Amino acid sequence: MFDLFARVFGREDASKEVAKERLRLVLVHDRASLSPQALESLKNDLLNVISQYLDIDDQGFRVDFSRHEDAMALIANIPIKKKVGRPL
Amino acid sequence: MGEAIVITSGKGGVGKTTTTANIGAGLAQAGQRVALIDADIGLRNLDVVMGLENRIVYDLVDVVEGFAKLKNALIKDKRFNENLYLLPAAQTRDKTAVSPEQMRDLVSSMKEEFDFVLIDCPAGIEQGFKNAVAGSDRAVVVATPEVSSVRDADRIIGLLEAEEKHHPSLIVNRIRPSMVKKGDMMDINDMIEILAIELLGVVPDDEFIVVSTNRGEPAVLNTQSQAGQAYRNIARRLMGENVPMMKLEDDNQGFIGRLRKMMGIKG
Numbered sequence: 441m442f443d444l445f446a447r448v449f450g451r452e453d454a455s456k457e458v459a460k461e462r463l464r465l466v467l468v469h470d471r472a473s474l475s476p477q478a479l480e481s482l483k484n485d486l487l488n489v490i491s492q493y494l495d496i497d498d499q500g501f502r503v504d505f506s507r508h509e510d511a512m513a514l515i516a517n518i519p520i521k522k523k524v525g526r527p528l
Numbered sequence: 529m530g531e532a533i534v535i536t537s538g539k540g541g542v543g544k545t546t547t548t549a550n551i552g553a554g555l556a557q558a559g560q561r562v563a564l565i566d567a568d569i570g571l572r573n574l575d576v577v578m579g580l581e582n583r584i585v586y587d588l589v590d591v592v593e594g595f596a597k598l599k600n601a602l603i604k605d606k607r608f609n610e611n612l613y614l615l616p617a618a619q620t621r622d623k624t625a626v627s628p629e630q631m632r633d634l635v636s637s638m639k640e641e642f643d644f645v646l647i648d649c650p651a652g653i654e655q656g657f658k659n660a661v662a663g664s665d666r667a668v669v670v671a672t673p674e675v676s677s678v679r680d681a682d683r684i685i686g687l688l689e690a691e692e693k694h695h696p697s698l699i700v701n702r703i704r705p706s707m708v709k710k711g712d713m714m715d716i717n718d719m720i721e722i723l724a725i726e727l728l729g730v731v732p733d734d735e736f737i738v739v740s741t742n743r744g745e746p747a748v749l750n751t752q753s754q755a756g757q758a759y760r761n762i763a764r765r766l767m768g769e770n771v772p773m774m775k776l777e778d779d780n781q782g783f784i785g786r787l788r789k790m791m792g793i794k795g
């Protein structure tokens with residue numbers, strides 16, 4: 441009986457959901473021709489540049505690809521601690 | 529002037545050759561004049577899948593190099609009146625034996641004689657792929673509902689769309705309705721959503737494909753085979769007919785079926 445309900449209402453652990461999620465991630469990188477390692481170094485460079493102007497909370501710093509309808513976007517979330525003066 | 533269609537996939541072993549043989553046979557059955565080109569030089573297979581391996585005299589490379597005339601290299605499949613021909617691949621050469629330019633010339637001369645020229649593409653994205661795609665007007669991408677196959681299909685679609693002339697469409701091969709129902713296999717909508725291309729057809733995983741390959745008789749010749757029916761439908765769609773997608777249900781497995789079973793209702 442439980443099995444029936446689980447099936448009717450969609451199992452969360454259905455392996456196709458895992459497959460879809462993994463595909464989504466891997467395709468984002470494939471389509472942008474950017475490896476996860478390259479994305480990591482892009483993040484570091486971005487962090488370094490922005491840190492020259494702003495005090496960034498690097499715990500909350502996030503850079504990721506995202507799909508908006510048909511287009512691909514690089515979305516960065518950069519929490520700022522406080523403004524600092526321009527570098528000397 | 530006919531149309532040249534390349535059957536491609538990126539990943540190996542997902543059903544390109546099976547698909548080429550069956551769509552070709554399906555089109556020929558429906559009265560179209562069809563030529564099949566095995567572009568998998570060095571790994572010739574379309575001949576054995578079609579059951580024509582004993583009739584090869586010349587091959588694709590012989591024709592391209594001017595060693596044989598096209599009409600002498602084409603093998604006529606006698607089961608399909610005067611409608612179906614195969615140009616086999618060379619077995620003892622490799623992908624560099626022909627160039628994309630040579631393929632383009634060959635295919636365009638074949639389009640003058642045939643309604644459809646189907647090109648069986650080798651796996652991969654290198655020279656063999658470039659050769660197979662060079663002369664084609666449109667591309668059919670075959671993928672199975674698995675992560676690696678869909679990933680490779682996406683790569684191929686990217687390469688085809690970059691050229692802006694192939695308008696790729698998708699055949700989902702080896703669907704297993706019982707696994708889809710359990711949520712353990714991606715369904716058609718999942719695949720379309722991920723790959724974002726037009727759906728040309730759905731072919732179920734069918735034991736009869738193995739039987740028909742053993743015999744060298746395309747599955748479309750068998751009226752009982754579900755895969756054969758699926759390929760006949762695809763052939764009709766390529767001819768411009770509007771054929772609804774096949775309903776793939778395994779018996780008594782639907783919600784109502786299970787409910788009935790649970791309540792002990794038969795039938």
Ligand SMILES: Nc1ncnc2c1ncn2[C@@H]1O[C@H](COP(=O)(O)OP(=O)(O)OP(=O)(O)O)[C@@H](O)[C@H]1O
Pocket residue numbers: 537539540541542543544545546547568573649650651701702731732733734735737738741755
């Ligand atoms: N719908 C199906 N149901 C059952 N078996 C299938 C189906 N489609 C293909 N197969 C089997 O899968 C195997 C690979 O098929 P096929 O040779 O057509 O793939 P391919 O993409 O041409 O491979 P390659 O990349 O090596 O050229 C074969 O043994 C074939 O019989």
Ligand SMILES: [Mg+2]
Pocket residue numbers: 544545546568573648649650
């Ligand atoms: Mg093959």
